[in-house]
Amino acid sequence: MHVPEENYYTKDHEWAQVDENVVTVGITEYAQDSLGEVVYVELPEEGQKVTQNESFGVIESVKAVSDLVAPVSGTVIEVNTGIIDEPGLLNDDPMNNGWMIRIEMDTEKELANLMRAPEYRKFIEKSQ
Amino acid sequence: MIQKTPLHQNHIELGARMVEFAGWSMPIQYKGLREEHMCTRTQVGIFDVSHMGEIRISGERAEETAEWLTSNYVGRLENGQAQYSLLTNENGGIVDDVIVYCVEKGKDYFICVNASNTNKDFAWMQEHNKGAKISNESPFWGQIAVQGPKAMDLIEDIFGEEVKKIPSFYFSNTQWQGAHCMIARTGYTGEDGCEIFISAEKALLLWKTLLEQGAKYHIQPIGLGARDTLRTEMKYSLYGHEIDDHRNPYEAGLGWVVKPQQKDFIGKNKIVAKKEEGLKNKLVGFKMLDKAIPRQEYKVFSLEENEIGFVTSGTMSPCLNEGIGIAYVLQEFADEGTEFLIQIRQKKWKAQVVKTPFVKPGGA
Numbered sequence: 001m002h003v004p005e006e007n008y009y010t011k012d013h014e015w016a017q018v019d020e021n022v023v024t025v026g027i028t029e030y031a032q033d034s035l036g037e038v039v040y041v042e043l044p045e046e047g048q049k050v051t052q053n054e055s056f057g058v059i060e061s062v063k064a065v066s067d068l069v070a071p072v073s074g075t076v077i078e079v080n081t082g083i084i085d086e087p088g089l090l091n092d093d094p095m096n097n098g099w100m101i102r103i104e105m106d107t108e109k110e111l112a113n114l115m116r117a118p119e120y121r122k123f124i125e126k127s128q
Numbered sequence: 129m130i131q132k133t134p135l136h137q138n139h140i141e142l143g144a145r146m147v148e149f150a151g152w153s154m155p156i157q158y159k160g161l162r163e164e165h166m167c168t169r170t171q172v173g174i175f176d177v178s179h180m181g182e183i184r185i186s187g188e189r190a191e192e193t194a195e196w197l198t199s200n201y202v203g204r205l206e207n208g209q210a211q212y213s214l215l216t217n218e219n220g221g222i223v224d225d226v227i228v229y230c231v232e233k234g235k236d237y238f239i240c241v242n243a244s245n246t247n248k249d250f251a252w253m254q255e256h257n258k259g260a261k262i263s264n265e266s267p268f269w270g271q272i273a274v275q276g277p278k279a280m281d282l283i284e285d286i287f288g289e290e291v292k293k294i295p296s297f298y299f300s301n302t303q304w305q306g307a308h309c310m311i312a313r314t315g316y317t318g319e320d321g322c323e324i325f326i327s328a329e330k331a332l333l334l335w336k337t338l339l340e341q342g343a344k345y346h347i348q349p350i351g352l353g354a355r356d357t358l359r360t361e362m363k364y365s366l367y368g369h370e371i372d373d374h375r376n377p378y379e380a381g382l383g384w385v386v387k388p389q390q391k392d393f394i395g396k397n398k399i400v401a402k403k404e405e406g407l408k409n410k411l412v413g414f415k416m417l418d419k420a421i422p423r424q425e426y427k428v429f430s431l432e433e434n435e436i437g438f439v440t441s442g443t444m445s446p447c448l449n450e451g452i453g454i455a456y457v458l459q460e461f462a463d464e465g466t467e468f469l470i471q472i473r474q475k476k477w478k479a480q481v482v483k484t485p486f487v488k489p490g491g492a
Binding site for chain 2: 034036037039040042058060061062063065
């Protein structure tokens with residue numbers, strides 16, 4: 001399973017790509033695979049505050065509802081509305097076109113609570 | 129301890145995602161829920177339903193006992209006939225929904241019950257026995273459902289042309305590869321097909337034979353995920369969703385399997401009295417007018433935002449690509465076309481009562 005080296009990861013199977021103080025957030029290959037076909041996504045509005053480890057949205061497959069959990073605290077500055085119209089992108093391309101939101105993070109310190117790629121690889125091995 | 133069906137290892141070999149369901153390790157999906165759902169509607173799907181329970185009521189007082197335990201009229205059944213029915217309790221609620229198979233009129237009734245209720249039902253039946261022999265045969269049976277427009281072609285290929293003549297809600301006893309089989313023209317998808325009870329030790333051979341011979345009909349194994357969306361599209365009840373120990377059968381829309389004129393049965397007076405008082409709630413099918421997916425336990429509100437009921441089952445319909453659901457609502461909101469609101473997390477979304485089943489066989 002593709003786990004890019006440069007990203008950070010949450011135990012809820014989101015990836016976080018950090019570019020200075022902006023963090024792009026999506027779900028991992030592992031997440032999309034275990035969810036099955038994604039049919040509905042609910043995302044926050046631009047300008048909304050999010051908090052690390054708290055829900056910022058919802059993702060639904062035919063079968064189940066799952067919370068999306070923020071990898072860092074901050075302000076949502078961009079939302080990928082494309083995946084609301086076409087939730088299938090989250091299955092087809094979760095690491096690129098299926099990105100969900102960009103967060104302007106409050107503090108870099110919170111990144112220390114996230115996993116790096118090698119640790120996340122071990123984490124999903126254990127989950128399987 | 130988690131239980132495994134005779135087909136467990138094969139599910140893993142087929143790449144299924146396994147989950148725990150009612151104490152069993154079961155396949156939730158193989159290739160994908162939507163694909164499996166559509167395969168059942170348009171071709172043929174096979175389902176491992178070996179987790180279901182099988183309880184036999186036999187002996188001289190079998191009919192009397194079956195009559196007392198269930199709400200439908202057992203006396204009407206001839207040999208080889210099957211009947212949807214309910215086990216009811218003294219308070220007029222539902223212990224389980226079951227299918228009663230009449231193996232030998234008066235003397236031998238085979239009851240298929242929900243996996244999650246097998247032990248409860250068996251204990252209940254023993255407690256309310258009217259002198260029959262009641263045995264839990266669940267460990268000895270495998271069960272495979274074959275469902276879809278091509279299902280009976282496939283069954284004919286394997287069992288011979290006689291099986292095609294089995295009418296709906298009848299069954300036939302047969303031998304296959306030295307094993308005793310019961311082929312029942314029943315199912316839980318709304319499609320044509322059958323459910324096959326077979327000795328547990330021959331279940332894997334039958335499963336593999338169905339997959340092999342079914343290749344020409346584009347057969348797929350179907351997981352519990354699609355089994356649930358298929359039954360939801362038909363508005364079939366599922367224990368723990370539409371029905372439970374406190375639910376009146378008439379409210380659940382199951383008055384057609386309650387026969388108080390013909391017989392006496394557990395809870396009869398309470399069940400009938402509640403109907404005569406006038407039922408407050410009704411089970412309806414609805415679809416979302418907004419883009420949203422209803423789920424079990426979501427609350428239902430009137431357009432004036434008064435709480436009027438709750439959702440018992442809901443999903444994104446793979447055939448319709450819309451959110452569909454089943455809900456108990458107050459009678460005055462139960463007419464077709466009525467609009468109401470479903471609370472999904474913080475927001476309320478519009479929905480409308482529609483005719484059910486939501487789809488016709490084949491998925492149209």
